[in-house]
Amino acid sequence: MTIVLGALMTVHAYPFRADRLDLDPKYAELRAGEPLSRVQLPFGEEAWLATRYQDVRLVLGDPRFSRAASVGRDEPRHMPQSRVSGMLSMDPPEHTRLRRLIAKAFTARRVEALRPFTLGLADSYVDAMIAKGAPGDLVQDFAEPLPAAVICELLGVPFEDRDRFQVWSEAIISTTSLPPETIVEYYQNLFGYIATLVAKRRAEPEVDDLIGALMRVRDDDDGRLSEQEMVQMIGGLLAAGQETTTSQLPNFFYTLMTFREEWERLVADPALIPGAVEELMRFIPLGVGAAIPRYALEDVAFGDVVVRAGEPVLVSLASANRDPDVFEEPDALNIQRRSNPHIGFGHGAHHCVGAQLARMELQVALTVLTQRLPRLAPAVPPQELTWKSGRLVRALSALPVTW
Template sequence: MQTTDEARTYPFGAADRLNLDPLYAQLRRSEPLTRVQLPYGEQAWLATRYEDVRFVLGDPRFSRAASVGRDEPRTHPRQNDSGMLAMDPPDHTRLRKLIAKAFTARRVETLRPRVTEIADDLLTEMASKGKPADLVEAFATPLPVMVICELLGVPFDDRHNFHRWSEAIVSTTSLSMEQIQEYIGSLHAYMGGLVAQRRVTETDDLIGAMVRARDENEDRLTEAEMIQLLAGLLAAGHETTVTQIPNFVYVLLTNPDRWAELVADRSLVPAAVEELMRYVPLGTAAAFARYATEDIELGGVLVKAGDPVLGSLGSANRDEKVFDHPDELDFARESNPHIGFGHGPHHCVGAQLARMELQIAIDALVRHFPGLTLAVEEPDLRWKSGMLVRGLKELPVTW
């Protein structure tokens, strides 16, 4: 076991498309727990092996609530949100239970026909406008936005505003601090307006259900918690899927044998989505440190009480000890216990919805456009920067 006394600068370098920095593999072999210094905040430990990352995310001795009031390690100047992401059970459980019912596997499956209909309509319209087309604008953005709008009860006509405001949630340097505060304030004010409408006219959507839960059981949910929760659901409920659909399609089109595999056998789509969740390192860096509440041995190192630990999901999902040939895209992988949606109490509450949307998106593209290809050379694609997540600005395609 090797450890360095001097903290490494982290992230290790600028995000290179969807490529995972090779230093992660080196660290998994020789230094699975290493000291890092992010652009902002205190030094932290970085866990790179699957077993350690999963342990940090799931063991109650590693706390998110302990980050409150600390100079949390982060890639952006603002302190991380103090909402659900900075809570531990039982406070976190209290809020999560209120929204988890909307995202159960059974509830999500009832939405599948409607989401398929939306996807088909969008692709039919894209085809009617002729090629080439920007898949981000024509398909990847409106699909998750329409779904989350229908689920929550948010007017789709307002999508351009709240999609723009949602960038504040995933921005590191793409927005100024003033813009981030303005956008988050606008998002919360917007959601507050929708909440006020539900008190005049009851609805059966998720906003209506949350308002009733708040007004009938005030001890369970404060007004501020409810608005923050709903704003977070609106933003997170579409932002990452908007990004992942083009990421997945980019990987498939730059691995044409895998695309051809899906065209030949669409039954592989669910397994393909799970493999792409493992393979694509969505985050540009590990985030949301967990603080040790007592001395704990991790990865052969003693982590002292009060130390923050970051877990790299991208590195964990490429761990050679868990996944055979981890740097290859393999839809026939027998075992795929990836943690692309996280793990533990903060496992993505919308994971089932995201899975379903991604499955439908890929399946619909394969059905409508089996000859889909990039409309530009791969080096000419433009990638977002200054964000917590990796993603394409646009994805020109032809068929």
């Protein structure tokens, strides 16, 4: 639906259609004819929507666009109440301070050291599926427990508490799947749980997990990481670190089954898997729509369009990743794509801090599934699959499979 205001401005109702993992053709239309367009989300003020790759990178990476300026504004959003806080509502240098502290604890070495552990877990879940017999559910039997176990190991969170924090994590990605009072309750439960873990860890700071590392970093930096910041940071990593990968794993498989020849290439040549992960991150529109606007701190020109100071801009990563000016045959899945500067993990100061962890988990998952279950296939037709609704990210409720 569009709303025409006079003869000068068209305001598009947003988000656009999000059916399964299809990207609405409206994005291509806007990229070609109206790359910076006006949109109205279900809640909040009107915004600009950037759909071209170069414009999206500019908004995400240019200091003239601010997240901190959203505080106190009726920012455009998918849900009734704004729930974005902490680092996602900060600009440098405050954001840089916290990001640097995370980087000291959340190192590539620490993530890579988890690869053997993750491989062992993935193998064990496949063993259990085989022992139980087909059909299995790739969501419940594999995609849900694997990222949860890995993020628990990384952070130092008891895996046996998974049933609780996986429920609470829904609050972070819910738009309408949960009532507002339940969202508040789940946030309180999640952060209260993390605060208890942090308090317990003070008695054993030598433990080599991320909670312990953050506590040591905080102490080394004269308390520049407050207790509240630490709790919010760990809670966010726990929830987002398992929720997004849990959604993407079945999305990856669903897409590879749609392009079965690409699955067969991975079965035949596992060396293609790292590139396949990057291509699938580019190709799959994980988000239902653009979120987390940036506010212009001064007038900024995008060709003939000027974003005025104080106006919010949303960016579509999914649309940018299908820009034909950057990607050859952008609507085709090509796991052997040579040039792939996708921004599936974002860009700029707020680039996903867990990108390396997600890459490692997705690589391991594809390796184990293609090599252990090369004939893996959906047990039901695509039209019979159920997709979750009322959430910021696209995800299957279940994915019955045979092998």
